[in-house]
Amino acid sequence: MPDRVLLVEDQEALRLAVREYLTARGFDVVEAATCDQARRVFADTHPTAAVLDYHLPDGTALDLLPEFKRSDPFVPLIILTAFGSIDLAVGAIKAGADQFLTKPVELAALTVVIQRAIEARRDRQKQLAGRPRQEREAVDPFLGSSAQIRKLEEQARRLLEVDTPVLIQGETGAGKTLLARWIHANSRRSDEAFVDLNCAGLSRELLETELFGHEKGAFTGAIANKTGLFEVAHRGTVFLDEIGDVDPQIQPKLLKVLEDKQFRRLGDVRDRKVDVRLLAATHQELSALVRERKFRSDLYFRISTIPLNVPPLRERTEDIPVLAEKLLQTSTAELGKSGFTLKGDAMDAMQRYAWPGNIRELKNVIERAVLLSGSRELSRRDLMFEPQAEGFEGWTTEGSLTLEQLERKYIEWTLQQSGGKVVEAAKRLDIPKSTLYQKLKQFKIEGGSAEE
Numbered sequence: 001m002p003d004r005v006l007l008v009e010d011q012e013a014l015r016l017a018v019r020e021y022l023t024a025r026g027f028d029v030v031e032a033a034t035c036d037q038a039r040r041v042f043a044d045t046h047p048t049a050a051v052l053d054y055h056l057p058d059g060t061a062l063d064l065l066p067e068f069k070r071s072d073p074f075v076p077l078i079i080l081t082a083f084g085s086i087d088l089a090v091g092a093i094k095a096g097a098d099q100f101l102t103k104p105v106e107l108a109a110l111t112v113v114i115q116r117a118i119e120a121r122r123d124r125q126k127q128l129a130g131r132p133r134q135e136r137e138a139v140d141p142f143l144g145s146s147a148q149i150r151k152l153e154e155q156a157r158r159l160l161e162v163d164t165p166v167l168i169q170g171e172t173g174a175g176k177t178l179l180a181r182w183i184h185a186n187s188r189r190s191d192e193a194f195v196d197l198n199c200a201g202l203s204r205e206l207l208e209t210e211l212f213g214h215e216k217g218a219f220t221g222a223i224a225n226k227t228g229l230f231e232v233a234h235r236g237t238v239f240l241d242e243i244g245d246v247d248p249q250i251q252p253k254l255l256k257v258l259e260d261k262q263f264r265r266l267g268d269v270r271d272r273k274v275d276v277r278l279l280a281a282t283h284q285e286l287s288a289l290v291r292e293r294k295f296r297s298d299l300y301f302r303i304s305t306i307p308l309n310v311p312p313l314r315e316r317t318e319d320i321p322v323l324a325e326k327l328l329q330t331s332t333a334e335l336g337k338s339g340f341t342l343k344g345d346a347m348d349a350m351q352r353y354a355w356p357g358n359i360r361e362l363k364n365v366i367e368r369a370v371l372l373s374g375s376r377e378l379s380r381r382d383l384m385f386e387p388q389a390e391g392f393e394g395w396t397t398e399g400s401l402t403l404e405q406l407e408r409k410y411i412e413w414t415l416q417q418s419g420g421k422v423v424e425a426a427k428r429l430d431i432p433k434s435t436l437y438q439k440l441k442q443f444k445i446e447g448g449s450a451e452e
């Protein structure tokens, strides 16, 4: 049976073009032009995945995301936003979207994103059916020769024989999930399930039933018993991404699973026993959340005994060539292409760029270059790095800007936008304050103040 995709887009011409393209690639496409229509079509057709334009005549995609996720927690939701609306995109991801793409939409890229999202959904469903996860081609999380990545490998290998929880820290896209999968796949639990859940943007109710399950009648809408992920992962591994976002009311329940190996389904009167290993990841400073009383200190100490730090890509630039080559190989294979190479100037540019989105961004940049380049020899010009904010026009003022010049302009601009406050500018740039100070010194930028 073909996979059904719900397409919510009010621009008719675009909707028809996307529909034709996806239909020709074997999808069964159902359509809606407004939020209202989308609700009806979603309820009637139970799509496998949905692609939603952000702005709709009677609301935004954010109105639909929670409703869709409530009726089908696994449905992949892909949001289309206008070029440059990074803030909206971030909001959408927080609200539960799985992916976002900027318009104009590259149809081949959209297709790849939909296929991947559906594949990920299938994996989750297989897990729920109780079958051990079929590990896809094993990806090496320790590619490269930098001291940082070698140290990470050494530390991670020591954790394979034990059952203690592990806290994986690192910036978004740095490879935390990949590392968690690797730990599971190489541990004693590898024949059992690996169940992962991203806790970001999940409401307390949804998170609780996802993790612990519920009994029929536990709340309005609980029409049948539901098995939670901890039960599904019995004897295996549970990976909780963005653990810092777990609602404070759920945190004691997580602690109970770790300490007593027991939990209770919502609406149940008895505890259930379970044997799972917990791996958790965060891009936030959990100790700061503890200080702000947003994260319980007892849970923090329980999970942070063995922290692993995945380094950001910009701190291991010597690993970029080998990673880029590997990602080029996998992208071309997935896209059914071959014979692509990266030229020296492309490698240099990649090693000088700051990669705020880390390996995920590197992968996207390479994939886009493969899709869009007219030549198989990819040069610096084929690599389009993501602009990081609306309103910055530094790159349009001069024809030939080096990445270093662009970085300098962007830092100056961000500092100006932050009223000269270094702490705030560092937050906006998503880099540590100390790194920003170094850059200000390096680029001889003046006017930054240390005040909060």
Ligand SMILES: Nc1ncnc2c1ncn2[C@@H]1O[C@H](COP(=O)(O)OP(=O)(O)OP(=O)(O)O)[C@@H](O)[C@H]1O
Pocket (backbone or CB within 6 Å): 139, 140, 141, 142, 143, 170, 171, 172, 173, 174, 175, 176, 177, 178, 179, 241, 281, 283, 326, 327, 359, 360, 363
């Ligand atoms: N060593 C690697 N080799 C190939 N691909 C990698 C490697 N590390 C990460 N990736 C790819 O980069 C992307 C991001 O990785 P991953 O999801 O593990 O990051 P993350 O730190 O968990 O991100 P987030 O914080 O957003 O959850 C994935 O598509 C992953 O396959």
